[in-house]
Amino acid sequence: MKIAILPGDGIGPEIIEQAVRVLNTLDEKFEMETAPVGGAGYEAHGHPLPEGTLKLAKEADAVLFGAVGDWKYDTLDRPLRPEQAILGLRKNLNLFANLRPAILYPELAGASTLKPEVVSGLDILIIRELTGDIYFGQPRGVRTAPDGAFKGEREGFDTMRYAETEIRRIAHVAFQAARKRGKRLTSVDKANVLETFQFWKDIVTDVSKDYPDVALDHMYVDNAAMQLVRAPKKFDVIVTGNMFGDILSDAAAMLTGSIGMLPSASLDANNKGLYEPSHGSAPDIAGKGVANPLATILSAAMMLRYSLNKAEQADRIEAAVKQVLAQGLRTPDIYEEGTTKVGTREMGDAVVKALA
Amino acid sequence: MKIAILPGDGIGPEIIEQAVRVLNTLDEKFEMETAPVGGAGYEAHGHPLPEGTLKLAKEADAVLFGAVGDWKYDTLDRPLRPEQAILGLRKNLNLFANLRPAILYPELAGASTLKPEVVSGLDILIIRELTGDIYFGQPRGVRTAPDGAFKGEREGFDTMRYAETEIRRIAHVAFQAARKRGKRLTSVDKANVLETFQFWKDIVTDVSKDYPDVALDHMYVDNAAMQLVRAPKKFDVIVTGNMFGDILSDAAAMLTGSIGMLPSASLDANNKGLYEPSHGSAPDIAGKGVANPLATILSAAMMLRYSLNKAEQADRIEAAVKQVLAQGLRTPDIYEEGTTKVGTREMGDAVVKALA
Numbered sequence: 001m002k003i004a005i006l007p008g009d010g011i012g013p014e015i016i017e018q019a020v021r022v023l024n025t026l027d028e029k030f031e032m033e034t035a036p037v038g039g040a041g042y043e044a045h046g047h048p049l050p051e052g053t054l055k056l057a058k059e060a061d062a063v064l065f066g067a068v069g070d071w072k073y074d075t076l077d078r079p080l081r082p083e084q085a086i087l088g089l090r091k092n093l094n095l096f097a098n099l100r101p102a103i104l105y106p107e108l109a110g111a112s113t114l115k116p117e118v119v120s121g122l123d124i125l126i127i128r129e130l131t132g133d134i135y136f137g138q139p140r141g142v143r144t145a146p147d148g149a150f151k152g153e154r155e156g157f158d159t160m161r162y163a164e165t166e167i168r169r170i171a172h173v174a175f176q177a178a179r180k181r182g183k184r185l186t187s188v189d190k191a192n193v194l195e196t197f198q199f200w201k202d203i204v205t206d207v208s209k210d211y212p213d214v215a216l217d218h219m220y221v222d223n224a225a226m227q228l229v230r231a232p233k234k235f236d237v238i239v240t241g242n243m244f245g246d247i248l249s250d251a252a253a254m255l256t257g258s259i260g261m262l263p264s265a266s267l268d269a270n271n272k273g274l275y276e277p278s279h280g281s282a283p284d285i286a287g288k289g290v291a292n293p294l295a296t297i298l299s300a301a302m303m304l305r306y307s308l309n310k311a312e313q314a315d316r317i318e319a320a321v322k323q324v325l326a327q328g329l330r331t332p333d334i335y336e337e338g339t340t341k342v343g344t345r346e347m348g349d350a351v352v353k354a355l356a
Numbered sequence: 357m358k359i360a361i362l363p364g365d366g367i368g369p370e371i372i373e374q375a376v377r378v379l380n381t382l383d384e385k386f387e388m389e390t391a392p393v394g395g396a397g398y399e400a401h402g403h404p405l406p407e408g409t410l411k412l413a414k415e416a417d418a419v420l421f422g423a424v425g426d427w428k429y430d431t432l433d434r435p436l437r438p439e440q441a442i443l444g445l446r447k448n449l450n451l452f453a454n455l456r457p458a459i460l461y462p463e464l465a466g467a468s469t470l471k472p473e474v475v476s477g478l479d480i481l482i483i484r485e486l487t488g489d490i491y492f493g494q495p496r497g498v499r500t501a502p503d504g505a506f507k508g509e510r511e512g513f514d515t516m517r518y519a520e521t522e523i524r525r526i527a528h529v530a531f532q533a534a535r536k537r538g539k540r541l542t543s544v545d546k547a548n549v550l551e552t553f554q555f556w557k558d559i560v561t562d563v564s565k566d567y568p569d570v571a572l573d574h575m576y577v578d579n580a581a582m583q584l585v586r587a588p589k590k591f592d593v594i595v596t597g598n599m600f601g602d603i604l605s606d607a608a609a610m611l612t613g614s615i616g617m618l619p620s621a622s623l624d625a626n627n628k629g630l631y632e633p634s635h636g637s638a639p640d641i642a643g644k645g646v647a648n649p650l651a652t653i654l655s656a657a658m659m660l661r662y663s664l665n666k667a668e669q670a671d672r673i674e675a676a677v678k679q680v681l682a683q684g685l686r687t688p689d690i691y692e693e694g695t696t697k698v699g700t701r702e703m704g705d706a707v708v709k710a711l712a
């Protein structure tokens with residue numbers, strides 16, 4: 001089985017290095033091939049998603065992705081900016097199902113800005129549709145307004161769209177995930193304002209007939225943003241569109257105070273997937289050896305579970321991460337008094353050792 | 357000067373009653389006329405925004421609005437549902453600028469789900485564009501997909517649009533508000549994905565040239581949702597579009613833990629406005645006399661300041677509210693041990709008394 005390794009920019013290479021070391025520690029050996037992406041892709045081949053990188057990602061059984069982006073690319077034309085690589089990979093690989101767990105490890109309860117009783121034991125799963133919605137909907141652009149109160153003026157515009165198939169398939173992923181967890185699914189929409197999300201709500205309700213064992217409820221996106229702050233533990237699985245999911249999954253991740261710990265998976269219909277930490281490329285700390293590699297290591301574990309069918313190895317990695325936390329090792333982002341501050345490599349060393 | 361009083365549904369009538377009492381306590385006398393809106397409008401005239409109600413709102417110098425919505429209207433066709441009244445009022449009255457302060461009163465620091473050090477002293481102002489964006493953009497609906505990967509299938513769709521004038525005018529409101537406060541403005545967009553918001557960012561940047569004394573920064577909406585949870589006090593004024601503003605303003609309100617305290621103003625170009633509490637109609641506690649009337653009373657204060665040009669009276673009301681909090685009076689939503697639990701009317705009584 002072949003894994004495409006796309007380190008990217010900023011802290012990407014450092015954290016990917018540790019995840020690769022962890023994978024190499026397992027009995028199972030994987031073929032891995034590395035390619036540049038994001039700013040690194042632009043530097044090497046003039047494009048954030050070079051042809052060779054896309055080809056490798058398509059051929060591989062799974063993609064392990066670091067992070068992309070750096071201020072120095074801010075002035076490039078949009079199609080050349082690093083984040084276009086991630087949008088391009090999602091679309092080209094049909095990675096329509098983004099799974100983002102927001103878990104608060106008991107050892108890190110103090111890292112949250114929320115009161116311990118509100119977040120301790122938090123374990124929710126956000127499932128974000130990833131290849132549709134206003135992210136990709138055509139037409140879009142800047143034009144002369146063709147109608148309305150500002151007819152004749154310059155305007156920016158985009159199209160939100162969801163077809164029935166797109167909603168059905170992500171709903172099935174969500175119901176199936178809920179079935180394996182607490183059996184509760186919250187579908188987040190804005191059906192009171194948007195036609196797209198009234199349609200979304202209707203289809204999700206229809207799909208729910210196949211899952212009588214899962215309790216479905218519907219919540220408006222503004223209310224969901226409030227409830228995540230007020231009582232996040234009331235959620236089990238949340239499913240929503242690409243745009244709302246972008247916002248809510250980041251808010252949910254931040255509730256834990258330790259976004260450096262949170263992995264993510266983006267899957268196609270055959271469980272091929274791209275795996276990446278939920279955090280960004282953090283160019284401000286790149287190269288300093290202080291980035292937290294655990295989200296990437298846990299992403300590698302998700303990869304083993306979902307795409308490579310090695311659930312046992314995934315369990316081992318997750319247990320090893322818990323063990324190093326229990327040992328009190330902390331990168332600066334999750335450091336608290338009384339714990340031991342370590343760098344990126346030392347954290348990787350500790351996970352490798354715990355696996356041995 | 358004439359005020360249109362629109363109590364609406366759920367707890368709307370109870371909380372409006374207290375705000376009207378407070379207004380009647382002032383030396384200044386105002387003409388007030390009441391009309392049904394939301395579910396109450398539907399009951400009385402078969403429409404959530406009856407013609408007479410809209411006419412009154414248009415004629416009046418300001419509108420004081422309670423809340424709309426009740427589960428019993430969930431099965432109505434969308435154009436007849438209570439929330440259409442609020443969308444209709446915004447659009448018909450050109451209330452394009454929604455001002456939503458998120459303030460944490462020192463006495464209520466315990467009500468927040470966030471740690472006291474993260475939110476104590478919180479005082480941010482969210483300015484949400486209210487008459488444009490995907491809320492009103494045409495075309496929209498359910499159709500057969502005309503193109504794309506799901507061509508020929510049923511799909512829901514909506515159009516996000518912002519014309520230059522719409523962005524300029526809300527940007528001016530925001531810069532002017534920032535100028536009167538901490539002189540920092542954060543414009544929230546999703547310019548890395550949406551054409552509408554790249555355009556938004558460009559126009560806001562252009563408007564910023566008129567305000568060299570205000571520090572402008574730009575933030576992606578997903579990051580803004582995170583930063584609100586991580587370090588909300590770093591914000592001063594936030595300006596954003598209708599859809600993102602809906603989500604972020606509710607999240608920001610919930611940070612305080614006391615959404616029952618938060619007023620809002622929705623203004624047109626001439627400072628005529630609609631004033632309403634940030635919370636909803638809470639049908640579950642309607643008629644029980646336990647709803648917190650302070651957000652509505654504070655909305656009346658905003659009305660005096662922005663639309664009726666009576667800043668001094670506004671100050672008096674705000675001081676009276678602070679006084680009753682200092683006295684330890686609390687409705688159930690903000691009750692904590694060691695304080696005195698009171699009902700809607702008693703809270704109104706206390707504010708009236710404090711004003712005397």
Ligand SMILES: CC(C)[C@H](C(=O)O)[C@@H](O)C(=O)O
Nearest residue numbers: 083084086087246548549578
């Ligand atoms: C970089 C950006 C295009 C991307 C998105 O909006 O999807 C990011 O925020 C994410 O959530 O992966």
Ligand SMILES: CC(C)[C@H](C(=O)O)[C@@H](O)C(=O)O
Nearest residue numbers: 192193222439440442443602
């Ligand atoms: C009721 C609904 C249409 C409305 C909105 O989405 O604007 C509400 O959430 C608000 O924020 O006032």
